[in-house]
Amino acid sequence: MGMGMGMGMGSRHAPSDAAAAFRFAQVLTPFWQAQITMDKRAFLHACTATTLAAAVHPLVHAQAPAATAGVAAPGPRHTLLGTNSEGKPVALTDFAGKVCLVSFFTAGCALCTNELRLMREFYTNNRQRDYVLLGVNMDDKNADFMQYIELLKVSVPAEQRFPIAWRNAVGHQDSFGTITRRPTHYVLNRQHQQVLRREGNFLPTDWDDLWASIA
Numbered sequence: 001m002g003m004g005m006g007m008g009m010g011s012r013h014a015p016s017d018a019a020a021a022f023r024f025a026q027v028l029t030p031f032w033q034a035q036i037t038m039d040k041r042a043f044l045h046a047c048t049a050t051t052l053a054a055a056v057h058p059l060v061h062a063q064a065p066a067a068t069a070g071v072a073a074p075g076p077r078h079t080l081l082g083t084n085s086e087g088k089p090v091a092l093t094d095f096a097g098k099v100c101l102v103s104f105f106t107a108g109c110a111l112c113t114n115e116l117r118l119m120r121e122f123y124t125n126n127r128q129r130d131y132v133l134l135g136v137n138m139d140d141k142n143a144d145f146m147q148y149i150e151l152l153k154v155s156v157p158a159e160q161r162f163p164i165a166w167r168n169a170v171g172h173q174d175s176f177g178t179i180t181r182r183p184t185h186y187v188l189n190r191q192h193q194q195v196l197r198r199e200g201n202f203l204p205t206d207w208d209d210l211w212a213s214i215a
Helices: 002-010 018-033 040-066 110-126 142-155 204-213
Strands: 080-083 089-091 099-105 131-137 164-166 184-188 194-199
Touching: 080 131, 080 164, 099 110, 099 204, 110 131, 142 164, 184 204, 194 204
Parallel strands: 099 131, 131 164
Antiparallel strands: 080 089, 099 184, 184 194
16 A cells, blocks of 8 residues: 555656666556556556556646645536437436536547546446536537547446546537647546646546545
8 A cells, every 4th residue: 555655656757768768667667557456546546647658747737737626626517418328318407416527528539548548447446425527528529429438338348437528519508618639637626626637648636636535
C-alpha cells in the first residue's frame, strides 16, 4: 500500500528522456501485474502514472492550468438532458444527490479510449457509493456513435457499461458550453456543481479528489 501510493505521487515528475521513461515503466510493471491484490486507489495511481510516463508525459505541465480545483467555492451548477443510443432520455437529474464524472469524447480518439477504460474500472467498483460516470459522445455522425455503441455491446460486460448520450442528437441540451479538446472531463459534486474540469488525461491528483468526493 505504501509503495503503491509512493509511486503514484512520484508520477507527477515523469522522466525527461526515452531511456529513463523505459526504466520508469519497468519499475511500474509489478504494480500492473499485482492489480488484483492491490488497494484500488494505489492501482489507479500506478496505471495513470504508466500512461503519463510512456505516452503523454510532455502534456502534463501544459494541461495543469486546465483544472479548476475544488478548494474554493464550487463552480456553476450543470444541467444535461439528452438521449442514449436507444432514444431513451438521459438527464443529470436522474442522478440527483450523486457525484458525477461527465466525460466528453469521440469514438475515434485513442486517448479517450484509454481514459474511459480507467474510468469504467473506477465506475464499476464505486457505482454503489452514490457515484455515476456519464459519457457524452461528440461524434458528428450518428452512424459513428452507433458503431461505437455496438462495439461496446460485444466487448464490455453489461454490468460495466455506463450511460452515454449523443451530444448531436436532436433536442440535446447541456450547460457545458464549447468543448474543443477530446476528452474533456467534469467532476460535479452531489449538487451537480462543477468542482473540476480537466482537458486530456486525468491526473493522479484528480483521482485523489474524485476518490475523496465519494468517501
